[in-house]
Amino acid sequence: MTIRFSAIGLVVEDFGRSFECYRTLGLDLPAEAPDAPHFEVTAADGVRLMWDTIDSVKSFDPGFEPGAGGPSLAFECGSPGEVDEMYAALVAAGCTSAMKPWDAAWGQRYASLLDPDGHGIDLFAALSE
Template sequence: MGIVVQDMATSLAFYRRLGFDLPAKADGEPHVEYELAGGLKVAWDTVATVESFTPGYHRPKESGIGLAFECDSPAEVDNSYDTLVAAGAVGERKPWDAFWGMRYASLLDPDGYGIDLFANLSG
């Protein structure tokens, strides 16, 4: 999964708050990869990096791509949302108890990509 970012350090700081163990030295890199359990990789590239091999690159206005992160509890959804918004993320929808049985919240990462936080309401 690739994420094109305006500012690598700002983007990685956001994902660190979601639990990604990204080294501080990665903040200055033009390309960063992180492997999740099961082998899925998340890669971040700066706009300048993408432009180096795709002249005239422009990010789609609305990507339609979003990431969802499962939290351990409804309280963690609330805490994570508050922490991310306090750090500058744009809150789209404050945590609520969804009709499908989950505590849910929606926000945007530093580059405007949709991020959802969720946890089952019942243990």
């Protein structure tokens, strides 16, 4: 059996609102939301990030209820200052703060946010090299 990690899926209420958040993180996403229930992009390493609307998921899973929790997407920043800058940019793009930037005991500048649909986004950078 051959298995490899291939994709991360996000269920969202509004593509445009979600895309604004993830464009801020550097993902190449269209300015206009697609007129489809599913959209995906492939990162340079081949991993796909996929979006599906709540209505689309409910079409095959009528009991589906969106909620907080689940995995977070972690983004490494180039410096501790970039963690702070990206955190501010994401809040401006519609994300909600979960933990403001702070110096973690394990040697990283760290921050956590929630995207407009409650998916976790973590930002981090080494405090020193």
